[in-house]
Amino acid sequence: xxxxxxxxxxxxxxxxxxxxxxxxxxxxxxxxxxxxxxxxxxxxxxxxxxxxxxxxxxxxxxxxxxxxxxxxxxxxxxxxxxxxxxxxxxxxxxxxxxxxxxxxxxxxxxxxxxxxxxxxxxxxxxxxxxxxxxxxxxxxxxxxxxxxxxxx
Numbered sequence: 001x002x003x004x005x006x007x008x009x010x011x012x013x014x015x016x017x018x019x020x021x022x023x024x025x026x027x028x029x030x031x032x033x034x035x036x037x038x039x040x041x042x043x044x045x046x047x048x049x050x051x052x053x054x055x056x057x058x059x060x061x062x063x064x065x066x067x068x069x070x071x072x073x074x075x076x077x078x079x080x081x082x083x084x085x086x087x088x089x090x091x092x093x094x095x096x097x098x099x100x101x102x103x104x105x106x107x108x109x110x111x112x113x114x115x116x117x118x119x120x121x122x123x124x125x126x127x128x129x130x131x132x133x134x135x136x137x138x139x140x141x142x143x144x145x146x147x148x149x150x151x152x
Contacts, residue, residue, distance in 0.1 A: 009041015010069045010108040017105045025071055030087060042070040043128065044100055051098040066124035068102030088109040095118040 012023045028044075028051040036053050038044060043054040043066040054066050073087045075096035087098065110128070 008111070009039065010110050011041060012069075012071075012101060013107045013109045015103065016107065023071065023101050024106065025099050026068075026102050027074070027097040028067075028100050030073060030075070030098050032094060032096060033086045033090055033092050034087070034096075035089055037089040038073070038098065040071055040085045044068060044070045044098060049099065052060045068100040069106075069108060070098055071101050072099045073097060074099065119121065 003132075015022070015024075024044065028046060030038075030048060031050040031052075034050065034052060038051075038053045044051050045054050045066055046052075051067075051070075053070070070087075072083065072085050074081065074083050075087075075091065075093035076082070077091070077093045082093075112126075
Protein backbone atom coordinates (compact mmCIF):
# COMPACT_ATOMS: atom_id res chain seq x y z
CA UNK A 1 0.00 0.00 0.00
CA UNK A 2 1.11 3.51 -0.68
CA UNK A 3 2.73 5.74 1.93
CA UNK A 4 0.65 8.68 0.68
CA UNK A 5 -2.48 9.51 2.64
CA UNK A 6 -5.20 9.18 -0.01
CA UNK A 7 -8.25 7.84 1.79
CA UNK A 8 -10.89 6.39 -0.49
CA UNK A 9 -13.04 4.07 1.60
CA UNK A 10 -13.20 0.32 1.19
CA UNK A 11 -12.14 -0.81 -2.28
CA UNK A 12 -13.05 -4.33 -3.47
CA UNK A 13 -9.97 -6.50 -3.80
CA UNK A 14 -10.86 -10.16 -4.25
CA UNK A 15 -13.02 -13.01 -2.98
CA UNK A 16 -11.84 -15.81 -0.71
CA UNK A 17 -13.85 -18.28 -2.77
CA UNK A 18 -12.47 -19.40 -6.12
CA UNK A 19 -13.25 -17.56 -9.30
CA UNK A 20 -13.20 -13.98 -10.44
CA UNK A 21 -13.91 -11.01 -8.20
CA UNK A 22 -17.48 -10.42 -9.29
CA UNK A 23 -18.27 -8.10 -6.36
CA UNK A 24 -21.51 -9.80 -5.36
CA UNK A 25 -24.09 -7.14 -4.51
CA UNK A 26 -27.70 -6.83 -3.39
CA UNK A 27 -30.14 -3.96 -3.45
CA UNK A 28 -31.39 -2.45 -0.20
CA UNK A 29 -34.05 0.25 0.06
CA UNK A 30 -33.10 3.86 0.81
CA UNK A 31 -35.72 6.12 2.43
CA UNK A 32 -36.73 9.06 0.24
CA UNK A 33 -35.21 12.21 1.70
CA UNK A 34 -32.73 10.21 3.79
CA UNK A 35 -30.28 12.44 5.62
CA UNK A 36 -26.59 11.70 5.30
CA UNK A 37 -24.78 11.23 2.03
CA UNK A 38 -23.58 7.72 1.19
CA UNK A 39 -20.47 7.33 -0.94
CA UNK A 40 -18.85 4.41 -2.73
CA UNK A 41 -16.74 2.61 -0.13
CA UNK A 42 -18.96 3.55 2.83
CA UNK A 43 -19.87 0.97 5.47
CA UNK A 44 -23.66 0.74 5.70
CA UNK A 45 -26.26 -0.87 7.94
CA UNK A 46 -29.98 -1.61 7.77
CA UNK A 47 -32.26 -0.03 10.36
CA UNK A 48 -36.04 0.11 10.19
CA UNK A 49 -35.97 -1.60 6.80
CA UNK A 50 -33.78 0.95 5.02
CA UNK A 51 -30.05 1.31 4.52
CA UNK A 52 -28.03 4.16 5.97
CA UNK A 53 -24.39 5.02 6.44
CA UNK A 54 -22.88 3.65 9.62
CA UNK A 55 -22.03 6.19 12.32
CA UNK A 56 -18.63 6.39 13.94
CA UNK A 57 -19.92 4.66 17.09
CA UNK A 58 -22.18 2.13 15.38
CA UNK A 59 -20.02 -0.92 16.01
CA UNK A 60 -21.96 -1.91 19.11
CA UNK A 61 -25.17 -3.89 19.36
CA UNK A 62 -27.30 -0.85 20.22
CA UNK A 63 -26.44 0.91 16.96
CA UNK A 64 -26.22 -2.07 14.62
CA UNK A 65 -23.44 -3.67 12.66
CA UNK A 66 -22.40 -3.06 9.07
CA UNK A 67 -24.07 -5.28 6.50
CA UNK A 68 -21.69 -4.39 3.71
CA UNK A 69 -20.08 -1.70 1.59
CA UNK A 70 -22.04 0.87 -0.42
CA UNK A 71 -21.16 0.53 -4.12
CA UNK A 72 -23.68 2.95 -5.62
CA UNK A 73 -27.41 3.51 -5.92
CA UNK A 74 -30.39 3.56 -8.23
CA UNK A 75 -33.42 5.82 -7.87
CA UNK A 76 -36.09 7.64 -9.84
CA UNK A 77 -36.22 11.41 -9.62
CA UNK A 78 -38.99 13.27 -11.44
CA UNK A 79 -39.74 10.08 -13.39
CA UNK A 80 -36.17 9.76 -14.63
CA UNK A 81 -34.02 6.74 -13.62
CA UNK A 82 -30.60 7.58 -12.17
CA UNK A 83 -27.60 5.44 -11.28
CA UNK A 84 -25.00 7.12 -9.11
CA UNK A 85 -21.82 6.31 -7.22
CA UNK A 86 -23.17 8.23 -4.24
CA UNK A 87 -26.47 9.12 -2.55
CA UNK A 88 -26.77 12.89 -2.04
CA UNK A 89 -28.22 13.74 1.37
CA UNK A 90 -31.90 14.68 1.39
CA UNK A 91 -32.63 13.38 -2.12
CA UNK A 92 -36.38 13.09 -2.60
CA UNK A 93 -36.84 10.09 -4.87
CA UNK A 94 -38.99 7.05 -5.42
CA UNK A 95 -37.80 3.49 -5.86
CA UNK A 96 -34.45 4.29 -4.23
CA UNK A 97 -32.07 1.38 -3.73
CA UNK A 98 -28.52 1.16 -2.42
CA UNK A 99 -26.27 -1.30 -4.23
CA UNK A 100 -24.35 -2.99 -1.41
CA UNK A 101 -21.56 -5.56 -1.52
CA UNK A 102 -22.64 -7.85 1.30
CA UNK A 103 -20.75 -10.93 0.18
CA UNK A 104 -19.10 -12.54 3.24
CA UNK A 105 -16.32 -13.86 0.96
CA UNK A 106 -15.41 -10.38 -0.32
CA UNK A 107 -12.18 -8.74 0.77
CA UNK A 108 -11.42 -5.05 0.58
CA UNK A 109 -8.45 -2.73 0.65
CA UNK A 110 -8.47 0.21 3.05
CA UNK A 111 -5.74 2.61 4.05
CA UNK A 112 -4.37 2.44 7.59
CA UNK A 113 -3.18 5.41 9.64
CA UNK A 114 0.06 3.61 10.57
CA UNK A 115 2.23 0.74 9.42
CA UNK A 116 0.57 -2.66 9.87
CA UNK A 117 1.64 -6.13 8.86
CA UNK A 118 -0.40 -8.98 7.42
CA UNK A 119 -0.10 -10.62 10.83
CA UNK A 120 -1.67 -7.57 12.50
CA UNK A 121 -4.63 -7.66 10.15
CA UNK A 122 -5.23 -11.35 10.82
CA UNK A 123 -4.87 -11.11 14.62
CA UNK A 124 -6.36 -7.77 15.64
CA UNK A 125 -9.58 -5.79 15.30
CA UNK A 126 -9.31 -2.19 14.16
CA UNK A 127 -11.58 0.82 14.38
CA UNK A 128 -12.59 2.45 11.11
CA UNK A 129 -12.50 6.22 10.92
CA UNK A 130 -15.00 7.85 8.56
CA UNK A 131 -13.97 11.20 7.17
CA UNK A 132 -15.91 13.67 5.07
CA UNK A 133 -16.99 12.59 1.61
CA UNK A 134 -16.30 14.61 -1.49
CA UNK A 135 -19.37 14.79 -3.74
CA UNK A 136 -17.33 16.04 -6.72
CA UNK A 137 -15.37 12.79 -6.89
CA UNK A 138 -18.10 10.70 -5.21
CA UNK A 139 -15.78 9.05 -2.69
CA UNK A 140 -15.72 8.74 1.07
CA UNK A 141 -12.62 8.92 3.19
CA UNK A 142 -12.14 5.88 5.47
CA UNK A 143 -9.06 4.55 7.17
CA UNK A 144 -8.14 1.91 9.73
CA UNK A 145 -7.05 3.35 13.05
CA UNK A 146 -4.00 1.34 14.13
CA UNK A 147 -3.57 2.67 17.66
CA UNK A 148 -7.00 1.43 18.72
CA UNK A 149 -6.54 -2.10 17.50
CA UNK A 150 -7.31 -4.83 19.96
CA UNK A 151 -6.86 -8.54 19.92
CA UNK A 152 -9.98 -10.49 19.12
